Amino acid sequence: MIRISHLTKSFSGQKVLDDISFEVEKGEVIALVGSSGAGKSTLLRSLNYLEMADSGTLSIDDFTVDFQTISKDDILTLRRKLSMVFQQFNLFGRKTALDNVKEGLKVVKKMSDAEATAIAKEELAKVGMSDRENHYPRHLSGGQKQRVGLARALAMKPDVLLLDEPTSALDPELVGEVERSIAVAAESGQTMILVSHDMAFIQQVADRVLFLDKGHIIEQGTPDELINHPKEERTKAFFANYKRNFS
Numbered sequence: 669m670i671r672i673s674h675l676t677k678s679f680s681g682q683k684v685l686d687d688i689s690f691e692v693e694k695g696e697v698i699a700l701v702g703s704s705g706a707g708k709s710t711l712l713r714s715l716n717y718l719e720m721a722d723s724g725t726l727s728i729d730d731f732t733v734d735f736q737t738i739s740k741d742d743i744l745t746l747r748r749k750l751s752m753v754f755q756q757f758n759l760f761g762r763k764t765a766l767d768n769v770k771e772g773l774k775v776v777k778k779m780s781d782a783e784a785t786a787i788a789k790e791e792l793a794k795v796g797m798s799d800r801e802n803h804y805p806r807h808l809s810g811g812q813k814q815r816v817g818l819a820r821a822l823a824m825k826p827d828v829l830l831l832d833e834p835t836s837a838l839d840p841e842l843v844g845e846v847e848r849s850i851a852v853a854a855e856s857g858q859t860m861i862l863v864s865h866d867m868a869f870i871q872q873v874a875d876r877v878l879f880l881d882k883g884h885i886i887e888q889g890t891p892d893e894l895i896n897h898p899k900e901e902r903t904k905a906f907f908a909n910y911k912r913n914f915s
Contacts, residue, residue: 669693670828670859675724675735677707677714677883684710685721686883692828695857699870699891702880703906708863711880712830715861716750717743728827748776751821752830755837757813759805759820765792765812766801769820776824791819795849811842815849822853829853831862835869847872867895867910879903 670692677685684707692698700708713719714735715726721735728749733742759768769788773779779787792801795815805813814834821829831850835843847869854860854873864870870877871891878888879898887900898904 669727669729671725671727672715673725673727675711675714675726676722677710677719678722683883685714688724688883688885690878690885690888692859692861694859696875697854697860697862697873699874699877700861700863700880701865701867701870701877701894701906702886706880707883708880709832712752712832712861712863715828716752716830717746718752744776748824749827750830751824751826751828752832753814753817753821753834755833757805757810757817757837759813759816761805764802764804765797765808765816765819768805768816769823772820772824787823788819791823792816794822794852795819796845809842810838811845814838814842814846818846818849818853822858827859829858829860831860831864833863833865835864835866867891871895879906881906 673689675685675688676683688711700711702708710719714721717738723736725732725734731745731749733746760771763771766788769791770784773784773787774781789801792798795818797812797815797819800808800812834850835846838846851873862874874891876888877891877894879886879894881902887894887898887903894903895907898907
């Protein structure tokens with residue numbers, strides 16, 4: 669069980685996250701949707717302490733962190749429990765795909781090279797990248813780089829996988845290969861919190877959708893409930909506009 673309680677974050681005096689609270693069950697996939705500037709990416713980055721939340725708590729099973737009193741040890745524990753896949757792949761350019769996946773296992777989890785290699789090879793195979801494990805990022809397509817990023821995150825065996833618009837930087841023909849890899853991870857029971865503008869993909873993988881607007885959770889429900897039968901006026905307007913533009 670993951671519980672986010674009263675999470676608040678401001679930039680220059682303006683609240684971007686305003687008293688956000690929700691829970692995530694083990695194995696559940698939560699999608700965050702809303703207009704640009706609604707606070708979706710800030711929420712993900714605050715959970716992983718890439719952004720310093722002003723207040724709020726995060727509990728993962730018996731581990732709880734208060735963002736007002738967070739310690740260095742708390743941050744390290746938090747980042748062992750949460751792995752993030754970014755819009756931009758953030759791979760090490762001078763390391764092979766295999767070495768990129770091994771890095772966190774050796775540095776953060778203090779594994780031997782042999783242990784890290786075995787896990788990295790297994791995760792690269794799961795995302796269809798075994799034949800590219802010795803390639804450097806400059807020799808990989810955008811979709812291949814993102815699949816390496818996904819393998820790197822999954823190799824850490826996180827309690828929660830955070831995905832911040834993982835296909836937004838890809839050419840349209842490369843999106844499918846990354847989404848298929850994410851769907852496989854979801855089917856295996858990986859808990860996820862996902863930010864995406866691809867409603868078809870959200871309908872495929874998400875168990876629950878949270879609609880954010882101006883730092884608040886306005887409405888939540890199953891993908892069908894929110895996308896096809898929203899109740900709140902702001903949610904209705906958002907999805908009506910989405911369907912006009914993308915249907």
